[in-house]
Amino acid sequence: EMVKGECISVLEPCRGSLLPLSGRRIPTLSPGAASFPHHRATLRLSEKFILLLILSAFITLCFGAFFFLPDNSKHKRFDLGLEDVLIPHIEAPKGAKHPGGQVVIHGQGGHDEHRHREEEESLRDKIRVDHERALQEAKEKLRKSRDELRAEIQTEKSKVVEDLKKKKEVPKPLPPVPMPKVVGVNDGDPVEPDVKEKRDKIREMMKHAWDSYRQYGWGHNELKPLAKKGHSTNIFGNSQMGATIVDALDSLYMMGLHDEFKDGQEWIEQNLDFSVNAEVSVFEVNIRFTGGLLAAYYLSGQEVFKVKAVQLAEKLLPAFNTPTGIPWAMVNLKSGVGRNWGWASAGSSILAEFGTLHMEFVHLTYLTGNPAYYQKVMHIRKLLAKMDRPNGLYPNYLNPRTGRWGQHHTSVGGLGDSFYEYLLKAWLMSDKTDTEARKTYDDAIEAIERHLIRKSNGGLTFIGEWKNGHLERKMGHLTCFAGGMFALGADGSPDDKAGHYLQLGAEIAHTCHESYDRTVLKLGPEAFKFDSGLEAVAVRQNEKYYILRPEVIETYWYMWRFTHDPKYRQWGWEAAQAIDKYCRVSGGFSGVKDVYSSNPTYDDVQQSFFLAETLKYLYLLFSSDDLMPLESWVFNTEAHPLPVLHLTDFSEGICIFQTESD
């Protein structure tokens, strides 16, 4: 048993031994430690200590000497040590030894032991060489500066990425799908010489727009016709994807500009690459690129357009990776990361954007056999069908995380427009079998008529916007497309209201024509009011511009097709002349900043939709009806025609196509 005091006394001498170098005498042991042997035969503690010191100095010397050996012999030692571990000595099998100590190899009569030794030697050599090379490389690496090393790593990385890209780029074979019956792709020559003359003029305008872009902006998305260089907007993520080429292709084809079409096709074959680090608008890229490429494919039959459309569509799919399946407004084509516009109500997606994918995505499923595209857009439709609608109206904003509406703003113009258009066109494109889409369209239009459409004091029918609980008596240029939509949807409307909808279309066309006619340039403003005595005119300075938009001319064309009232050709011709007079410059066509000024300034942008839509609708307006008949073709919201597909079975998220192929 130990008690506290004992312990202290035993430790006493040890404590003292910490001080030998000072020369102090070691204190005698206390009586309590009498059992410890203590006579002269034993070395003194200080002597023991000195001996220990000498011994440890000797060991340190020997050990340290190893580090002073020349490099080679050091390596050899390690090598040999390693080799002994890594290369087991190959024992010759017992009894196989020749009397001369050599190994017999069966069938060869050779010398086994000799062979084993040689193998062992060559293995040793190989390991030595590898070892030395690795050592050499490591030394060289250490000699390199940080920047050099970084550059090297970057090069290696890019090489790996390139290799991966090459592997990925092997085009996936698409399943053979029958080409839907393509009707009415002819020259659509009008009989009347004056109409033909007008149409020739439109073709000439197209050529001027295209040639200018070809000369000054080739490969860029759009053209700056005054600066005579390429133009970029953020909707294409500042990448050079040749938006004007893709958007213009089908117009060129219809107008018989085949050399230009070939040029565009060649550029696409050689340059159009969607694996770029660009954050693009899913909606814009879908309507202009997917739509443009699909239309070019159906018109020309050239496989490259189909392949490119599918490559792009694959890049758009990650945009749907949201908690609700409502896609993001933007997606990075390379990383697949999506997000929404900063300005949209509380991080919302936009109705007109996620609601304008249906036509193109149904065609993608048809062409690829991949149901994913169809399922994505049907999911959006189902989700919307389940939601409450204030006054039966669809708000422009929907949050893709929560699945709830953002601000309760409703518009048939910007932010809402083509959602309604695609409901109707989904029905038409399915050969009128998608009755769910038709019903949704009818219900929406009924609510729009009840809450948004009014007649002004001067008798002009207009479509206002629902904002903050009241109707804003303002109509946008974009909203003017609705005249054509009402006319297109007249046939098949409930309660036999076809006449009513055709009439509504005519009234909207008239109002929009007034918005052109009440300006100095005879071109329509971006937005116009129906307030306090002012009707169909822009009030704010920043609403007075015209940027070569198509909607008014689009409505003239649909109205012409359904009524053949000559006023639509007349109005279309007025607009064409005004564009040629006020927007044409030597480097193409430009938007103007104030349609009420006789001396307008240019915005210096030739929009790609000018070639895709404005000029195409004008050309069709002065062509015979057998060019692109509306029974066989449905124009997407960027005026790219897609053929009708007979579609059945909407039950389980699958769709069955029945086509009448050529």
Ligand code: DMJ
């Ligand atoms: C085009 O890109 C399409 O028509 C879209 O639906 C609306 N905006 C432009 C033209 O103004």
